[in-house]
């Protein structure tokens with residue numbers, strides 16, 4: 041199986057308190073999954089570990105079949121990973137919306153003209169062209185989320201880590217996001233408390249427990265889903 045993320049026996053603590061142990065997770069190429077669990081159980085922490093923003097304490101992590109043993113090894117993977125932070129204010133790289141969305145594209149070396157065109161298309165796709173000249177810090181919470189999302193999507197990452205992507209979005213925008221994520225042919229890990237949303241977007245939902253992840257739902261492929269007792273095709 042071609043895997044974007046492969047985690048084995050990961051254990052994590054924060055401030056000396058064990059959040060979970062023995063987390064094992066495979067996210068295959070183009071698979072969309074969600075991670076749920078109560079406040080403070082460590083969902084964001086897990087995304088940070090996958091993104092290389094937090095060191096791995098115990099266990100192993102491979103991204104695209106490459107072992108990630110140190111934060112340095114994540115550097116070669118950064119361009120493949122798009123991370124939407126829970127707090128959009130942590131995401132912005134430039135004060136004006138269109139400059140912020142184009143920032144990483146320009147940093148990757150594409151021409152100003154191409155970056156401008158791609159940015160305009162991205163803003164249009166998300167229905168936020170009217171925000172192009174606005175100051176990011178003057179936007180509403182939902183508008184900030186959409187601009188941050190535009191900055192992630194425009195890089196066409198192979199793995200997207202989305203932390204509470206629907207926070208602050210009204211119903212019309214949630215539906216637009218469901219449509220956009222449905223069209224994306226990439227691996228996506230969504231952390232969310234928004235059950236109705238994730239059920240429409242992902243194939244599997246994993247719940248974090250102190251003793252690992254349990255796959256609570258497999259919505260799109262009922263006959264081939266994961267159980268703690270092993271992975272094999274079967275039906276109930």
Ligand SMILES: Nc1ncnc2c1ncn2[C@@H]1O[C@H](COP(=O)(O)OP(=O)(O)OP(=O)(O)O)[C@@H](O)[C@H]1O
Pocket residue numbers: 054055059077078079080081082083084085086
């Ligand atoms: N920078 C930090 N320093 C110390 N402890 C932290 C830090 N950030 C988070 N924590 C703690 O780590 C634990 C896990 O936090 P995390 O943000 O991963 O949880 P979460 O499952 O994403 O929660 P939520 O659903 O509320 O977003 C919490 O107890 C939190 O207080």
